[in-house]
Amino acid sequence: MSSSAKPVMACRVCGGAFGAVFCDLGVQPVANSYVPPDRAEAPEPRFPLRCVVCKECRLVQLDTVVDAEGIFSDYAYFSSASASWLDHAARFSREMIGRLGLGPSSFVVEVASNDGYLLRNFVAAGIPCLGVEPAANVAEVARRNGVPTETFFLGEATAKNLVARRGHADLVAANNVFAHVPGINDFTAGLAALAGPRGVVSIEQPHLVRMVDGVQFDTIYHEHYAYWSLLAMEVVLARHGLRVFDVERLPTHGGSVRVLSSAADRGASPALAELRAEEAARGLAGDAFYEGFDARVRDTLSGFRDWLGAARKAGRRIGAYGAAAKGNTFLNAAGVTAADIVAVADRSPAKQGRLLPGSHIPVVTPDALLAMPLDDVLILPWNIADEVAAQLRAGGFRGRILIAVPAMKEIA
Known part of the structure; x- marks a missing residue:
């Protein structure tokens, strides 16, 4: 487990200045750094766990970043441990297969694919797919379960390398990973590169509005570098040529949103217009929403x-x-x-x-x-x-x- 961290002095999306502190949870160990009993007396690395708000794009983010490779190269979280999460993944797969008309000639990529919990549904449907999972121990479990998986961190360069070998993806799924990426611009450029001119990028992420309404402060930890509203997500996606065309509200993780985007202009759904209007009415573009x-x-x-x-x-x-x-x-x-x-x-x-x-x-x-x-x-x-x-x-x-x-x- 990594023991290195560095302070962040400006917004990791737009470079804007930070405003007021959103939530300060003191100095804590990395949340998934489980301790072997024989190391119970050894000191644990601890780092500030504090969220601030960008004055420009309004992204809520940590102002101290713990090394991502140390956190995710050997990871203790396995998605298949939750039966309800497996059901959610199966529903997502069925919906995307039907909506996008995916079949034997299609290609699906999931980024941060964990133990293959989601892609197993595409394997079963005979749809070519690939998982991208940086945690070697978790990726090996996926491969043993019959889910093709490669081990690397996604960025623009690694995405272009994959496209050169396999072609563009019809669907790129990035479920509950957007928060886990410190270099979010390079990561989003990678998503755009994988999808190419016609593919769809599907991002699921807990919604900042639900986090605030439910006082869900315990979703703040060092593995989660940022906390996403639709407002902030549209900013970073647009920087890399991806246009949001639909959203869906989900009950998962205390209240999430599924955001669909593409380089192609697919218009804007009524659900997207509704959520944009709701965030505007709640004041996410100003300071009041984040105070208190x-x-x-x-x-x-x-x-x-x-x-x-x-x-x-x-x-x-x-x-x-x-x-x-x-x-x-x-x-x-x-x-x-x-x-x-x-x-x-x-x-x-x-x-x-x-x-x-x-x-x-x-x-x-x-x-x-x-x-x-x-x-x-x-x-x-x-x-x-x-x-x-x-x-x-x-x-x-x-x-x-x-x-x-x-x-x-x-x-x-």
Whole structure:
């Protein structure tokens, strides 16, 4: 895991000056840097975790960048660990196959393809495809599962190299990766190069408006360099010749948008006009929309600390579910340790047997958590809380099941 970072002095899209701080979560370890037990006493690299707003293009972004190659060359997140996410990927694949008329003569590329969770649907449909995944350990899993995958970071040069070998893609999928790229201009140029004059680029990303409305500060971590509105995304896409022609609102990750663009002029859908108007009405082009978020974060953290203190005073044993990056941001912002939460369950074998970064809470299997005498289970990935709660109840857990964002709430 990387221990290098550098401050950012200007907007990584347009070079504009930074305005006020959007959210400051202190100094934290990298959220997916899970700790082997034999290194529990070693110091963990920690870096500022603070978001600012560009005065020009209004992109919300971190003002300290941790080395991307250190984060993503050996990664602990596997998309296939979530059943609901697999269902979402299957729906996306069916919709794109039908909408774009994809078939045996087409070519689909997914950037940041992870373990092949999405492209397996195109493989099954007989549609030629390729995953581009910089994490070698994750890419190898995809290849073992029959999904053609190459290992490199996408940029303009690597995209042109791929086009020279394979031709332009009819569909370029970049789902939940736009936030993970520090050099966003080079990356977007790569997307445009892959799609060429006629291909479609599909980008899914959590929507900044939903993040603010839901106080979803725990989606801020070092792996997420930027937090996207449609306003800011259209700026960077236009810089590289891509015109947005449609958007779709999605329930995933607490509220996302799917943004479709192309070098070709395909017009603008009513849904696109509607979302542009909504962002304008909410004031995303000015300062007011971004003010006050940090104070709301403090309120959420204070409410959780009050609940945790009362629960511990009452002698309640607390476990957690989901060793997700968002949970690590939350726990470290709240100052939680293994003295507060006895263990966290996760289905990913890559995380089991390790300790959460910062808090050092041990990661166990779901069965091991269910075998513990717990009174409460806190679900950290609140975006899949219903799915997890059903699993816990099916496994026999009879205590309280809660989430903490945007406020403490018992859900089952």
